[in-house]
Amino acid sequence: MGRIGTIARRTFLVGSAAILGGVAFGYYKYKQPVDNPLDDDLAQGEAALTPYVLINADGVTLITPRADKGQGAYSVQAALIAEELDIELDQINVDPGPPSAAYWNTAIAGEGVPFPSTDRGAVAEGMRGFMGAVVKLMGMQITGGSTTVPDGFEKLRAAGAVARETLKAAAADMSGLAVTQLKTERGAVVLPDGKRIPYQALAAKAAEIAPVTDVTLRPSTQWRLVGKPMQRVDMVAKSTGTQSYGIDMRMDGMVHAAVRVNPRKGGEMISFDASEVETMRGVQKVIPVTGGVGVIADNTWRAFQAVDAIEVEWDSAPYPAEQDQHWQVLADTIDTGDADATPRDDGDLDGADATVEVEYRAPYLAHAPLEPMNATVLVTDSRVDVWTGNQIPRMTQASVAKMTGMDADDVHVHILMMGGSFGHRLEDEVVKRATELAMAMKGTPVKLTYKREEDTLQDFTRPIAMMRGRGAVADGKVTAMEIKVASPSVMDSQMVERQGFPVPGPDTTITQALWDQPYAIPNYRVTGYRAPQLGPVSSWRSVGASQNGFFHENFLNALIHEAGADPVEERLRLMTDDPSRKTLEAVAEMSGWGGDLAANKARGVAFCLSFGTPCAQIIEITNGEDGIKLDKVWVAAEVGKVVDPVNFENLVAGGVIWGLGHAINSQITYADGMAEQENFFDFEGLRNNQAPEIFVRGMENRDYVTGVGEPPVPPAAPALAEAIFRATGERPTQMPFGESFDFA
Amino acid sequence: MKLSVNGVMHDVDVEDDMPLLWVLRDELKLDGPKYGCGVAACGACTVHVDGVAVRSCQTLVGDIDGPVTTIEGLGNPSEMHAVQAAWLKHQVAQCGYCQGGQMMQAADLLANNTAPTDEDIDDAMSGNLCRCGTYPRIRAAVKTAAQSLQEG
Numbered sequence: 001m002g003r004i005g006t007i008a009r010r011t012f013l014v015g016s017a018a019i020l021g022g023v024a025f026g027y028y029k030y031k032q033p034v035d036n037p038l039d040d041d042l043a044q045g046e047a048a049l050t051p052y053v054l055i056n057a058d059g060v061t062l063i064t065p066r067a068d069k070g071q072g073a074y075s076v077q078a079a080l081i082a083e084e085l086d087i088e089l090d091q092i093n094v095d096p097g098p099p100s101a102a103y104w105n106t107a108i109a110g111e112g113v114p115f116p117s118t119d120r121g122a123v124a125e126g127m128r129g130f131m132g133a134v135v136k137l138m139g140m141q142i143t144g145g146s147t148t149v150p151d152g153f154e155k156l157r158a159a160g161a162v163a164r165e166t167l168k169a170a171a172a173d174m175s176g177l178a179v180t181q182l183k184t185e186r187g188a189v190v191l192p193d194g195k196r197i198p199y200q201a202l203a204a205k206a207a208e209i210a211p212v213t214d215v216t217l218r219p220s221t222q223w224r225l226v227g228k229p230m231q232r233v234d235m236v237a238k239s240t241g242t243q244s245y246g247i248d249m250r251m252d253g254m255v256h257a258a259v260r261v262n263p264r265k266g267g268e269m270i271s272f273d274a275s276e277v278e279t280m281r282g283v284q285k286v287i288p289v290t291g292g293v294g295v296i297a298d299n300t301w302r303a304f305q306a307v308d309a310i311e312v313e314w315d316s317a318p319y320p321a322e323q324d325q326h327w328q329v330l331a332d333t334i335d336t337g338d339a340d341a342t343p344r345d346d347g348d349l350d351g352a353d354a355t356v357e358v359e360y361r362a363p364y365l366a367h368a369p370l371e372p373m374n375a376t377v378l379v380t381d382s383r384v385d386v387w388t389g390n391q392i393p394r395m396t397q398a399s400v401a402k403m404t405g406m407d408a409d410d411v412h413v414h415i416l417m418m419g420g421s422f423g424h425r426l427e428d429e430v431v432k433r434a435t436e437l438a439m440a441m442k443g444t445p446v447k448l449t450y451k452r453e454e455d456t457l458q459d460f461t462r463p464i465a466m467m468r469g470r471g472a473v474a475d476g477k478v479t480a481m482e483i484k485v486a487s488p489s490v491m492d493s494q495m496v497e498r499q500g501f502p503v504p505g506p507d508t509t510i511t512q513a514l515w516d517q518p519y520a521i522p523n524y525r526v527t528g529y530r531a532p533q534l535g536p537v538s539s540w541r542s543v544g545a546s547q548n549g550f551f552h553e554n555f556l557n558a559l560i561h562e563a564g565a566d567p568v569e570e571r572l573r574l575m576t577d578d579p580s581r582k583t584l585e586a587v588a589e590m591s592g593w594g595g596d597l598a599a600n601k602a603r604g605v606a607f608c609l610s611f612g613t614p615c616a617q618i619i620e621i622t623n624g625e626d627g628i629k630l631d632k633v634w635v636a637a638e639v640g641k642v643v644d645p646v647n648f649e650n651l652v653a654g655g656v657i658w659g660l661g662h663a664i665n666s667q668i669t670y671a672d673g674m675a676e677q678e679n680f681f682d683f684e685g686l687r688n689n690q691a692p693e694i695f696v697r698g699m700e701n702r703d704y705v706t707g708v709g710e711p712p713v714p715p716a717a718p719a720l721a722e723a724i725f726r727a728t729g730e731r732p733t734q735m736p737f738g739e740s741f742d743f744a
Numbered sequence: 745m746k747l748s749v750n751g752v753m754h755d756v757d758v759e760d761d762m763p764l765l766w767v768l769r770d771e772l773k774l775d776g777p778k779y780g781c782g783v784a785a786c787g788a789c790t791v792h793v794d795g796v797a798v799r800s801c802q803t804l805v806g807d808i809d810g811p812v813t814t815i816e817g818l819g820n821p822s823e824m825h826a827v828q829a830a831w832l833k834h835q836v837a838q839c840g841y842c843q844g845g846q847m848m849q850a851a852d853l854l855a856n857n858t859a860p861t862d863e864d865i866d867d868a869m870s871g872n873l874c875r876c877g878t879y880p881r882i883r884a885a886v887k888t889a890a891q892s893l894q895e896g
């Protein structure tokens with residue numbers, strides 16, 4: 001691992017800046033420095049060591065720029081800083097940090113770059129740097145795209161190292177000893193005589209001296225924390241019911257609110273009649289909001305009851321009312337539309353004779369994290385405070401500033417622990433509705449909680465997608481594969497329409513995980529078609545890869561079957577990337593692929609490279625009297641370095657369960673302009689009784705680090721589809737499979 | 745009306761048809777029981793009434809005639825119930841939002857069945873949804889808790 005100078009060129013680490021009562025340093029810039037977000041709040045005697053470490057009388061607080069929606073981001077980020085800072089995880093506080101441009105996310109830009117993520121060549125890296133600059137300018141502070149670990153892997157350790165060396169320099173100044181005589185350990189500088197100076201006691205001194213940025217990151221052989229099993233910092237609270245979430249926000253004088261917004265998303269409210277409601281117990285006020293109406297009450301349930309009792313007339317939806325019409329739009333787009341992009345075009349597809357032709361479909365899906373959307377907002381004359389669990393605090397700050405006419409600096413977004421997200425908390429409609437209510441309740445904190453039904457009906461779903469494939473085989477090999485895929489654009493709906501960020505060029509999520517797979521098929525073409533906007537859509541765990549992984553691999557399995565080849569062997573033959581090949585070899589070895597199976601059992605395999613992480617899976621099922629039962633899944637994922645093996649295993653298994661559950665059980669369909677599903681009895685994913693046993697292996701065959709929150713999702717559905725095909729002779733062509741097959 | 749929660753008697757002035765969940769959360773400020781669905785479809789709100797696991801979102805406060813125990817009453821960080829200790833040992837939680845309900849359901853199961861099989865666990869626990877997909881660890885933690893309860 002290089003010195004900071006090398007890292008600086010790659011991640012734009014810079015020096016220090018004097019601030020009131022201290023110094024901030026080690027933060028990142030692109031051309032112009034970004035203001036240190038901690039400057040404002042620092043009291044005398046506190047030193048902000050980079051935007052990531054704050055030391056004051058309360059102890060050491062690690063400011064973690066990525067929110068935690070359940071994936072253990074706080075712990076992983078804390079461990080990376082603590083590794084170099086020489087402090088233990090149980091000695092530190094973790095704070096998700098205020099919204100700030102200084103916390104910009106470089107890794108998320110990588111997914112938008114037109115180079116396969118396995119390509120680390122100079123041009124590809126240069127483009128990623130460029131995209132990083134673009135993201136920087138927009139100041140995105142986004143948790144998503146499995147970027148927490150890759151974005152922080154060097155930055156956070158560097159932050160810890162800079163802080164450590166500066167604290168040592170401060171201790172040298174104070175003690176008159178040479179820095180080389182000092183050691184650091186468990187949150188203190190240790191003098192040669194064994195005397196310990198806690199970091200807190202050095203904060204004021206460290207603020208006065210120049211930061212030490214010429215540091216060397218420790219080689220992996222010296223790591224104490226990274227790569228070893230850890231106890232996550234939130235685990236005691238989450239094992240005792242004492243963890244609090246956004247929904248548990250409570251303040252003096254706070255009122256409770258509920259809303260009902262037109263379930264024909266984006267449609268107007270024509271009229272409402274709340275005459276019955278105002279006299280209901282506990283109801284304080286009825287307030288119209290954008291597209292609907294809200295109720296302020298003294299208790300959540302009373303607000304729910306009241307808002308449901310309002311009679312409302314809704315206008316029609318700004319998209320086709322029936323599901324069939326949505327599918328027709330996709331078919332028409334492929335038939336007659338212009339390509340949005342053809343990111344892969346190898347060999348000669350037009351000359352190739354197609355022997356296999358397919359059409360596959362993937363439905364709309366809700367995110368449905370278990371904690372419904374909620375936000376608490378307090379509007380006063382001088383400032384606005386927002387408390388919520390949210391992955392886009394900067395954008396939320398900007399929208400609330402616009403709505404209230406405040407300066408962004410006077411809008412304070414406080415990020416609270418999230419009860420899941422899966423992409424739902426990349427949206428902030430709930431904050432906007434809560435802000436409208438709070439503006440009508442100036443001086444009173446308003447907590448808005450969505451009913452589950454509201455959460456589902458108002459969700460911006462995963463897009464529907466349709467894929468048409470033509471392919472050919474010869475001499476037992478796959479020789480041609482052409483994929484055309486159509487779906488509405490997530491970028492248009494989420495970034496352009498709702499956040500006002502222009503996203504130039506093709507929508508790369510439409511062809512994500514189709515064009516960039518590491519296969520050398522001689523004739524290989526992928527074309528994306530951007531369908532017109534239908535129901536509003538958003539990023540859903542693994543984004544475009546969630547449907548495209550199914551499309552690509554189900555089709556490849558069909559072609560391999562046609563060729564009469566083995567799906568593991570043929571993939572290994574086609575693969576161009578060694579770490580990818582090793583993940584597939586790993587699951588084959590773990591599962592004993594190729595061995596004999598009982599008559600009613602079958603296995604399927606799939607692979608997907610998404611978010612830079614190759615992931616291979618093999619599933620075994622039993623086709624029994626009660627239907628298909630999911631028995632076992634073997635999964636291997638290449639991430640460069642597994643930061644915490646315990647959390648890694650949990651996240652990977654959870655991703656597999658997520659992929660399988662929605663593949664067999666779940667969809668959102670439209671009728672009369674509204675989602676037909678509204679709660680967990682008709683949209684649930686997987687439950688305990690359907691969950692397979694899962695065997696996980698983390699692979700470390702690369703020198704760069706990628707994330708694992710999303711990559712286990714895409715291979716799950718196509719691996720299962722292949723197993724179903726082998727068990728029944730019928731290949732699933734559309735999700736959810738439960739519509740066409742019985743599951744136990 | 746009178747309501748005994750975690751060994752403390754409370755006087756609450758609410759409608760008879762208010763679900764217990766909202767009495768606990770908004771009146772008594774006990775946030776362990778979570779709101780997930782409101783229709784007994786997720787189990788996040790699970791508490792014990794008279795020692796039996798119920799969905800508090802569908803239990804009307806006026807119908808209750810026994811003591812209520814919430815996850816806060818089962819045990820706490822300095823004195824954990826065997827189920828909580830097992831959940832910590834296996835690091836079951838991801839977002840953790842469902843886990844209070846999962847643990848209350850598991851405690852009920854283990855009070856009636858000291859050595860549950862996988863099938864028993866599936867039967868008892870499948871009403872508790874975990875959107876993060878922690879089921880493999882839930883199964884393992886239930887078995888660990890069963891063992892530590894047996895060993896006393």
Ligand code: FES
Pocket residue numbers: 778779780781782783784785786787788789790799800801802
């Ligand atoms: S909130 Fe009670 S079961 Fe879901």
Ligand code: FES
Pocket residue numbers: 070370419420837838839840841842843873874875876877878
């Ligand atoms: S841990 Fe997130 S819902 Fe169970």
